[in-house]
Amino acid sequence: MSEDENLSFSTRAIHSDDNNAKNVFSDISPPxxxxxxxxxxxxxxxxxxxxKGVFSDPDELRKHIIGLNINSEVDTADPxxxxxxxxxxxxxxxxxxxxxxxxxxTTYSSGLAAIAAAFAFYQPTRLILPHAGYxxxxxxxxxxxRSRPHVQILVLEDFLETYTDFGxxxxxxxxxxxxxxxxxxxxxxxxxxxxxxAVLVVDATFxxxxxxxxxxxxxxxxxxSSTKFLGGHSDLLGGVLAVxxxxxxxxxxxxxxxxxxxxxxxxxxLLLRSLRSLEVRVTRQSESATTIAxxxxxxxxxxxxxxxLSIVAKVYHATLQQPELLARLNSRGSGVLSxxxxxxxxxxxxxxxxxxxxxxxxxxxVESLIDWRRAFDDKVSGGVCRISIGxxxxxxxxADLRRAFLxxxxxxxxxxxxxxxxxxx
Ligand SMILES: *Cc1c(COP(=O)(O)O)cnc(C)c1O
Numbered sequence: 001m002s003e004d005e006n007l008s009f010s011t012r013a014i015h016s017d018d019n020n021a022k023n024v025f026s027d028i029s030p031p032x033x034x035x036x037x038x039x040x041x042x043x044x045x046x047x048x049x050x051x052k053g054v055f056s057d058p059d060e061l062r063k064h065i066i067g068l069n070i071n072s073e074v075d076t077a078d079p080x081x082x083x084x085x086x087x088x089x090x091x092x093x094x095x096x097x098x099x100x101x102x103x104x105x106t107t108y109s110s111g112l113a114a115i116a117a118a119f120a121f122y123q124p125t126r127l128i129l130p131h132a133g134y135x136x137x138x139x140x141x142x143x144x145x146r147s148r149p150h151v152q153i154l155v156l157e158d159f160l161e162t163y164t165d166f167g168x169x170x171x172x173x174x175x176x177x178x179x180x181x182x183x184x185x186x187x188x189x190x191x192x193x194x195x196x197x198a199v200l201v202v203d204a205t206f207x208x209x210x211x212x213x214x215x216x217x218x219x220x221x222x223x224x225s226s227t228k229f230l231g232g233h234s235d236l237l238g239g240v241l242a243v244x245x246x247x248x249x250x251x252x253x254x255x256x257x258x259x260x261x262x263x264x265x266x267x268x269x270l271l272l273r274s275l276r277s278l279e280v281r282v283t284r285q286s287e288s289a290t291t292i293a294x295x296x297x298x299x300x301x302x303x304x305x306x307x308x309l310s311i312v313a314k315v316y317h318a319t320l321q322q323p324e325l326l327a328r329l330n331s332r333g334s335g336v337l338s339x340x341x342x343x344x345x346x347x348x349x350x351x352x353x354x355x356x357x358x359x360x361x362x363x364x365x366v367e368s369l370i371d372w373r374r375a376f377d378d379k380v381s382g383g384v385c386r387i388s389i390g391x392x393x394x395x396x397x398x399a400d401l402r403r404a405f406l407x408x409x410x411x412x413x414x415x416x417x418x419x420x421x422x423x424x425x
Contacts, residue, residue, distance in 0.1 A: 137203065
């Protein structure tokens with residue numbers, strides 16, 4: 001779609017499926033289709049009043065069905081047969097997602113289903129995974145290894161200081177920014193180290209385009225949990241793998257036809273709807289997160305910040321820890337930050353004292369969330385809360401944090417005073 005390349009990101013989010021062969025309806029808002037199966041195409045002979053199958057020849061029908069697995073393109077006029085192979089909404093969705101990533105996208109029923117599909121497709125013999133990072137990725141890796149005991153699972157952090165190259169059979173998995181503390185990596189440098197067919201896959205769930213163009217930076221494959229920022233409304237579960245070349249995307253779609261991990265009709269429709277506002281949402285979310293991270297990390301500027309900020313031990317956001325690398329990656333950061341409090345008790349209590357931040361896991365939605373990460377991952381320090389910034393006004397969010405921090409500080413101070421009083425009696 002050469003015309004499409006001249007359009008900017010926000011326009012493509014709304015118009016890159018305009019010319020999709022399946023977009024044949026006059027609806028302005030994409031329609032929702034729920035059918036799992038489709039009639040074989042027929043032609044109608046008005047002269048004799050007979051419906052006639054287009055595939056009158058059995059070999060022709062057979063060729064068409066087999067062709068579904070060979071030619072898994074999303075932008076063809078080929079009729080649908082069964083929704084595990086293709087659907088209108090999913091085809092349009094993958095056209096838009098591919099355009100936004102600068103490649104070709106394949107969608108899945110969840111982020112973890114996308115990770116499982118990537119492992120199944122690349123068939124690594126050495127999986128290099130971050131020790132930190134999303135705990136679920138390790139879960140998928142251990143299931144992958146269950147039937148392949150020869151597969152080695154190595155720790156990414158061990159390769160950060162030693163500049164050895166990766167080789168045939170290696171799959172290097174980066175998470176950008178990484179759970180829970182938002183570290184970022186030099187993708188291009190890792191790509192250069194991938195020799196002889198070693199593959200670099202990046203989980204960019206925390207920094208979707210246009211915050212970061214992961215394929216452009218050199219990743220062979222970018223993965224997203226579309227449950228998070230891409231979906232953006234906390235109402236769908238989904239995953240994406242995007243690659244530069246159509247041939248690899250077609251192979252991934254062929255695999256998916258048999259893995260069966262397709263995104264449901266309703267979810268594909270919700271996600272297509274959500275992508276239309278992606279740029280405005282994630283740009284605002286990362287700007288607000290940057291503002292809040294800077295405020296929490298800086299020495300208190302005003303007397304009313306002195307007490308509340310004293311319960312914050314450290315703030316994690318790439319704009320604070322790795323601003324130069326962020327600039328080099330042309331990345332605009334992320335709407336997620338982490339805060340380490342001075343104790344587990346402070347962290348845990350803050351989650352329950354906020355009014356605008358809901359205490360719930362997940363991230364990327366229009367509603368701000370706060371989550372005590374130790375509940376999911378015992379490798380994470382007890383003082384750490386992950387905060388996902390939504391679309392509420394940033395000053396309202398700061399005021400809510402300030403009030404809750406102060407309440408927690410006072411509550412725990414009077415607790416410890418009580419203890420001292422009890423001891424002294
Ligand atoms: C949520 C998440 C996943 C898993 O995605 P699901 O859609 O929940 O299966 C993977 N990676 C990261 C970074 C995530 O935040």
